[in-house]
Amino acid sequence: MALTIEPIANKVFGAVVTGVSLASIDDQTFEELYRAFLEHGFLVFPEQFLSEQHNIEFGKRFGELEFGALPMANQYRNDDGSFTAMVNVDTQRMRTNIGNEAWHTDSTYWPVSSKCALLSAVKVPEQGGQTELADMRAGYATLPEDLKLRVQNLSAFHSTEYSQANDLGDFPMRDTSSIYHGEAYLRPLLKTHPETGIQNLFIGRHAFGIPGLERHESRILLQTLLEHVVSEPQRVYQHQWAAGDLLVWDNRALLHRACPYDYSQPRVLIGTRVAGEVPSELAYYPDDPRAQAGREALARELAALRSAAAKTA
Numbered sequence: 657m658a659l660t661i662e663p664i665a666n667k668v669f670g671a672v673v674t675g676v677s678l679a680s681i682d683d684q685t686f687e688e689l690y691r692a693f694l695e696h697g698f699l700v701f702p703e704q705f706l707s708e709q710h711n712i713e714f715g716k717r718f719g720e721l722e723f724g725a726l727p728m729a730n731q732y733r734n735d736d737g738s739f740t741a742m743v744n745v746d747t748q749r750m751r752t753n754i755g756n757e758a759w760h761t762d763s764t765y766w767p768v769s770s771k772c773a774l775l776s777a778v779k780v781p782e783q784g785g786q787t788e789l790a791d792m793r794a795g796y797a798t799l800p801e802d803l804k805l806r807v808q809n810l811s812a813f814h815s816t817e818y819s820q821a822n823d824l825g826d827f828p829m830r831d832t833s834s835i836y837h838g839e840a841y842l843r844p845l846l847k848t849h850p851e852t853g854i855q856n857l858f859i860g861r862h863a864f865g866i867p868g869l870e871r872h873e874s875r876i877l878l879q880t881l882l883e884h885v886v887s888e889p890q891r892v893y894q895h896q897w898a899a900g901d902l903l904v905w906d907n908r909a910l911l912h913r914a915c916p917y918d919y920s921q922p923r924v925l926i927g928t929r930v931a932g933e934v935p936s937e938l939a940y941y942p943d944d945p946r947a948q949a950g951r952e953a954l955a956r957e958l959a960a961l962r963s964a965a966a967k968t969a
Contacts, residue, residue: 659674659675659676659685660674660675661673661688661689662674666890667891668890668891669696669697669791669793669794669893669910670696670697670698670789670893671692671698672699672700672701673689673692673699673700673701674701676701677704678704678714679704681714681717686717693906694851697789697791697905697910698789698893698904698905698906699903699904699905700895700902701901701903702898702901703898703900703901704901704902706776706902706926708737709725711725711774711928712725712928714902715774715930719930719931720930721928721929721930721931722766722770722930722931723927723929724928725926725927725928726926727925728924728925728926729743729778729779729923729924730743730745730753730922730924731779739778739924748829752835754824755816755819755824756914757913757915758819758860758861759860759913760860761858761910761912762912762929763929763931764814764858764863765814765815765839765840766835766841767938767939767940768931768932768934768938769814769841769843769907769908769937769939771906771907771930771932771933772904772905772906772908772930773912773928774903774904774928774930775902775903775925775926776900776902776925777897777898777899777925778926779923780897780899781918781922784916785915785917785921785923786897787897787912788892788894788913788914788915789905789911789912790892790910791856791885791891791910792856792858792859792910792911793854793855793856794891795856795886796846796856796857798884799857803880806877807846807857810844810845810846810877811844811866812843812845812863812864812866812874813841813863813865813953813954814841814842814862814863814864814939815839815841815862815954815957816835816836817836817840818957821958821962821965822961825965827962838951839942839951839954840865840953840954841939841947842946843863845858845859846858847909849908850908850937854909856908856909857881857885859881859882860911864953864957865953865956865957866878867953871957871960882911885911894915897925907932908936
């Protein structure tokens, strides 16, 4: 069967790829797929059934891994690689999973944000649990001119402590070795893709505290931008998972989120994340003097969110 890359109907982005086995792909075929990845923003590969090792090997073709074959699951992985015992919904792990049901980009809360991400489906619930993607390239291209001008020189801090508190009222215990590490990284709202040169918004649930704006102005602007990106059906794709599917997307240009489902049903995806390249994806490191402004902005924002939560309790 010949390699086929079919753009997704009625969408401005995305393609479905058939006629290829990712477990035994050659360099020439990957080069063709990589060009399609840059053009379309995401690729769907049905019925691949990749092993964890094959997930890692395919991910490494895109670049250095941030992590490989990590379960994105509501079941614990056993020593033999199977998944059986359910994760209690009242745990930090599940609260983090549920937080990912809001639109976001990956790893913007680390010094170096992600290049791209891969998900492979092992178990899927009977209903719900889809993964949705949204095109921030088309979102920026269709912004009203006044908003295009406004975002050109603005940036926002990014933090998972903020997003969990803002979206769920969840204030995780701080742990410098976890994603709840107490840092917040400043990133421009307008990003130029390092490979295609196309400009796109760079926003999502982790973004807050635009310097130079009052808190309410910052929140309104970020929400306005997000709502614009996802308001047009042609800019949003929902993937209905089937076991064996693999989905890869460009984190530098797309938003994504998980959809709700019955958390008593297994949902097991295997995630591999490719680290961004430092020249384009580095904000700064924690020992950089600029990092202190992020810590202070995060402290102010968490205090405001705690105060608001106390008033509604």
